[in-house]
Amino acid sequence: NLIARLFRPQMELDPALAARLDAWRRLPAADERTAIGVARFAVVDVETSGLDVRRDRLLSIGAVVVEGGRLRPGEGYEAYVRSIAPSARENILVHGITPDVQTGGIAADAALMGFLELARRDVLVAFHAGFDQAMLERALREQLGVRLPNPWIDVAQLAPALVPEARRANRPLDDWLGYFGLRAHVRHSAASDAFATAELFLI
Numbered sequence: 001n002l003i004a005r006l007f008r009p010q011m012e013l014d015p016a017l018a019a020r021l022d023a024w025r026r027l028p029a030a031d032e033r034t035a036i037g038v039a040r041f042a043v044v045d046v047e048t049s050g051l052d053v054r055r056d057r058l059l060s061i062g063a064v065v066v067e068g069g070r071l072r073p074g075e076g077y078e079a080y081v082r083s084i085a086p087s088a089r090e091n092i093l094v095h096g097i098t099p100d101v102q103t104g105g106i107a108a109d110a111a112l113m114g115f116l117e118l119a120r121r122d123v124l125v126a127f128h129a130g131f132d133q134a135m136l137e138r139a140l141r142e143q144l145g146v147r148l149p150n151p152w153i154d155v156a157q158l159a160p161a162l163v164p165e166a167r168r169a170n171r172p173l174d175d176w177l178g179y180f181g182l183r184a185h186v187r188h189s190a191a192s193d194a195f196a197t198a199e200l201f202l203i
Contacts, residue, residue, distance in 0.1 A: 011145035013109065020113055021144060029121045030151060040067040041153070042119040043198040045190045046132050047095045049087035053134040058108065059087065059097050061115050061136075062190030064198050066125070071198055077118040078191035080105035095188040109143040112136075121150055127173045127197045129154035155201050176200055 013021065030039075044063040050056035058081045065075040086092065086099035105111070115136070126132040129152045137148050159176055160169035166179050177183055177196055180203055184196040 013144070017109060017113055017144075020117065021146065024113075024116045024120075025146075027121045029149065030123050032151075037069050038067075040065065040120070040122045041125050041201070042066075042122050042150075043125040043194050043201060044115075044119070044132055044136075045126060045193040045197060046135050047097060047188060047190045048135055049083075049091055051131070053131065053138065056135075057081070057083065058111075058135055058139050059083065059095065059102060060105075060190040061111060062192070062194040063115060063118050064191075064194050065118070066198050066202060069202070071195070071202065073195065075118070076191060076195070077114055079111035079114055081108050081111045082106055096186075108139060112140055112143050116140075116144075116146075119150060123153060124148075124150045125153045125155060125197065125201050127155045127176075127193075127200070129156070153201075155197055159200065173197065173200075 042063050042065055044061070046058055046062070047060040048056050048058055060078065060080045063077045065072040080097065080101050082105035083102040086102040087097075092098065124133075133148070133152055140146050140148055155176075156173075160166065166176070168175050168179060173184075173193065173196070174187070177200065180200065182196055182199050184192045186192040
């Protein structure tokens with residue numbers, strides 16, 4: 001509740017991580033006047049232990065950069081977030097992140113810090129962005145004590161608005177990829193889905 005949040009002890013971070021977080025905080029916010037042809041976007045996807053944004057946890061984060069109207073795959077980011085225990089078998093069958101990978105990932109605070117450094121304060125892009133945003137914001141509050149100020153673009157809303165002839169409003173990412181002859185290299189891999197979403201965003 002509000003009182004508990006107000007009087008919660010200040011989060012203590014590893015000094016090196018705290019310095020990186022301070023550097024991120026000092027980055028300039030995205031300038032809404034920047035022309036879309038030169039702007040920098042971070043296209044993101046997450047894999048999770050389920051679809052409950054209040055209880056489920058991040059398993060992996062993937063992101064790629066679109067800048068100047070082109071993909072910059074050399075600036076991508078992928079991290080598997082360490083879990084104490086793996087997610088349910090049914091969940092693993094969806095994303096393929098094995099129990100060993102889940103328990104052998106990197107610490108959540110370090111994974112999230114790496115994502116912030118890739119994203120900077122630029123516009124974030126995702127397919128069904130509300131879910132990715134909710135999961136990331138909750139994890140960032142819990143692990144680093146920060147909120148995510150970046151603006152978001154939802155390709156699931158943008159695509160049917162700009163390409164109404166596709167008749168794919170409220171359809172999943174796979175339908176849109178198929179319409180444009182695209183494919184995710186590994187479906188339900190955060191990095192691969194982020195790359196495919198970036199290609200769709202560019203179209």
